[in-house]
Amino acid sequence: MDLKNQPVPEGSHLLEVDDLKMYFHTQDGVVKAVDGVSYNLDRGETLGVVGESGSGKSVTAMTIMGLIDMPPGKIEGGDVRYRGLSLFEMTEKQMQDIRGNDIAMVFQDPMTSLNPVYTIGRQLGEGLRLHRGYSKEQATKRAIELLDMVGIPNPEQRVKDYPHQFSGGMRQRVMIAMALACDPDILIADEPTTALDVTIQAQIIELMQEMQEKNGNAIIMITHDLGVVADVADKIMVMYAGRPVEFGTADEIFYNPVHPYTWGLVRSIPEALVDEKKPLTPIKGNPPSLVNVPKGCSFSPRCPYATDRCRNERPDTYTTETGHYSRCHYSMDPEFVAKNAPTNSRRRAEENGAADAVAGKGGEA
Amino acid sequence: MDKNTDMPIYAVDEKSGAQGGPVNQGSPEPETTAAAKPTRTLWSDAWGRLRKNKLAMIGAIWIIFIVIVALTCDLWAPQWLGSPTQIDSSQMSELSKLPPSAEHPFGTDALGRDVLCRVIYGSRISLSVGILATAISTVIGLVMGALAAYYGGIWDTIIMRLADIFLAFPYTLFVIVLIAVLGQSITNVFIAIGLLGWPSIARVFRSAILSVKENDYVDAARAMGASDARIVIRHIFPNSVASIVVYATMNIGGAILTESALSYLGMGVTPPTPSWGIMIEDGQTYLATQPWLMLFPGLAIITTVLAFTLLGDGLRDALDVKMKDA
Ligand SMILES: Nc1ncnc2c1ncn2[C@@H]1O[C@H](COP(=O)(O)OP(=O)(O)OP(=O)(O)O)[C@@H](O)[C@H]1O
Ligand SMILES: [Mg+2]
Numbered sequence: 001m002d003l004k005n006q007p008v009p010e011g012s013h014l015l016e017v018d019d020l021k022m023y024f025h026t027q028d029g030v031v032k033a034v035d036g037v038s039y040n041l042d043r044g045e046t047l048g049v050v051g052e053s054g055s056g057k058s059v060t061a062m063t064i065m066g067l068i069d070m071p072p073g074k075i076e077g078g079d080v081r082y083r084g085l086s087l088f089e090m091t092e093k094q095m096q097d098i099r100g101n102d103i104a105m106v107f108q109d110p111m112t113s114l115n116p117v118y119t120i121g122r123q124l125g126e127g128l129r130l131h132r133g134y135s136k137e138q139a140t141k142r143a144i145e146l147l148d149m150v151g152i153p154n155p156e157q158r159v160k161d162y163p164h165q166f167s168g169g170m171r172q173r174v175m176i177a178m179a180l181a182c183d184p185d186i187l188i189a190d191e192p193t194t195a196l197d198v199t200i201q202a203q204i205i206e207l208m209q210e211m212q213e214k215n216g217n218a219i220i221m222i223t224h225d226l227g228v229v230a231d232v233a234d235k236i237m238v239m240y241a242g243r244p245v246e247f248g249t250a251d252e253i254f255y256n257p258v259h260p261y262t263w264g265l266v267r268s269i270p271e272a273l274v275d276e277k278k279p280l281t282p283i284k285g286n287p288p289s290l291v292n293v294p295k296g297c298s299f300s301p302r303c304p305y306a307t308d309r310c311r312n313e314r315p316d317t318y319t320t321e322t323g324h325y326s327r328c329h330y331s332m333d334p335e336f337v338a339k340n341a342p343t344n345s346r347r348r349a350e351e352n353g354a355a356d357a358v359a360g361k362g363g364e365a
Numbered sequence: 366m367d368k369n370t371d372m373p374i375y376a377v378d379e380k381s382g383a384q385g386g387p388v389n390q391g392s393p394e395p396e397t398t399a400a401a402k403p404t405r406t407l408w409s410d411a412w413g414r415l416r417k418n419k420l421a422m423i424g425a426i427w428i429i430f431i432v433i434v435a436l437t438c439d440l441w442a443p444q445w446l447g448s449p450t451q452i453d454s455s456q457m458s459e460l461s462k463l464p465p466s467a468e469h470p471f472g473t474d475a476l477g478r479d480v481l482c483r484v485i486y487g488s489r490i491s492l493s494v495g496i497l498a499t500a501i502s503t504v505i506g507l508v509m510g511a512l513a514a515y516y517g518g519i520w521d522t523i524i525m526r527l528a529d530i531f532l533a534f535p536y537t538l539f540v541i542v543l544i545a546v547l548g549q550s551i552t553n554v555f556i557a558i559g560l561l562g563w564p565s566i567a568r569v570f571r572s573a574i575l576s577v578k579e580n581d582y583v584d585a586a587r588a589m590g591a592s593d594a595r596i597v598i599r600h601i602f603p604n605s606v607a608s609i610v611v612y613a614t615m616n617i618g619g620a621i622l623t624e625s626a627l628s629y630l631g632m633g634v635t636p637p638t639p640s641w642g643i644m645i646e647d648g649q650t651y652l653a654t655q656p657w658l659m660l661f662p663g664l665a666i667i668t669t670v671l672a673f674t675l676l677g678d679g680l681r682d683a684l685d686v687k688m689k690d691a
Binding site: 065067069071096097098099100101104105107108109112113114115116117118126127130131175178179 | 517518580581582584585586587588589590591592600603604
């Protein structure tokens, strides 16, 4: 059964993550690595997941794919539905059919994501042989097409090469080709460009967008750099200490952010420097250990605006009618937001507000 | 944007782990010429390095020589040197304990049999014990090591504690007890040595898997929908096989030694089948007067065991295996 060919049930989205909670039970205590993540995703959309190192971005993606070892991991609540079907109710065999075929993943480090003992062609064909029952010859033929598609010159020759004969940028192209081999509905890219230099980063991102236009798949793009997803994401989820602190369309996150942590991220995008002729403002302090999350708002120890209420009371999720949500006690206070939000984000909103609404992102669902 | 302008990035795999991928270090690969390069596999690189290791090559040549001798000796040894087992009672007193000569290069034993011929036939026992017993240990060790490392948790604890218990017993004593239980026969010697050899192989394989498992390509394969069995067989095994090859090679030498010790103690091969251990046992009475009776089988054991050890060492360097455990 190929789930991709089934229609998305009425009223459901392609992917629905609903208050997902996954904790690691370790000797040092319970690590709340994923603590209440929610979002929806449809075909053709790109979701950016942004947050500092250790905020649980990768673990969230791995949980959705069912790749977390249990134990030590354990699902503590919530659900993940793909085309209306709960992934947590699937057997391991059904999950194996979904992985690579319906939902595929590109990993952070292209240098170690390819097996050194197999040729590029063989690894590219693995998914096709697993999910489509291709013969060796068919898989090799398709592998050559895939290499060509992701812009590797001389694909007939290179398909016989081993990974160590490829450069980092080429390997990441191979990883993307591998993930796209079976036309997945959803491509999860976990910091696909952090290990690459800047020029190649741009090429890889462009390649993923190109492929998305061709195939219509959804992309979940994980990064610690808000700047990377600025141009490509339709929706953005900002994560902090295992929880999403703000979620909205890309325009909402860039031009109308309401959470102080998002403000910090916006202020630390280098472009703001050019715009404002002001020094970059790093967010001071370190994220909390996920074993010992502060009692109130998890960002309160680093938040310049924190009050006693923030330190003692966990903020609720405040959602606007567009689905833009935030977990800050004061995010619904327009005066507080107006006074403290980064001026550049608001000024940009005023300057190109009208233009952006039309020409910007088509994805405000 | 032009897609073919990737900066050449050094294709150096720092983390290829147990497999130790020899990569063309330091040679940046302009993409236009890369395709013209001959394909070098990781194994052919290892072979290139092994070939340069003189001691390992001497070991390998000696092993090949012994294997050929053992396989073909029926065709030429008896014609040349007489039967390795049969005793010609009519001529026994004349032929007994002759010193080495042109006719009997290694001399003759107390019963008038040619020592060279018996050493040659003894290699059959030694090699088959070494190889078969190691094969048994390796299969058991691989399964146990894979279960322990891949599933972890309770499996790991049970299997590794069991291995510790096995390793805590004096090995030779354990083999003797097992043969006493199973009954004395050459098959049981294979089985006993094989059964008791698994714990160290399991340890080596377990640690190799644990280090290979950390690699992203294992996660990537799982994310492509590969099953556990497929991941172990297709991804983890080929990358940890190097350490197993090294360990098994050395283990063959160990098994040969154990068989010799058993035969020497009278627990192994039964006379008149020639085994190096039995020959030493037979010869020790005459050590002072006819030393060749003991010298030549002793030399055969030493050189053969040494050859396996040298080859194993060379393989380890060539494959760059880091054996942390065992
Ligand atoms: N197997 C595990 N056992 C216990 N804790 C874990 C385990 N795996 C991950 N964690 C913890 O989960 C948290 C989230 O890790 P994750 O890898 O998702 O971070 P990330 O947001 O992807 O960071 P980065 O940008 O560095 O990749 C970290 O604090 C990490 O220590
Ligand atoms: Mg990560």
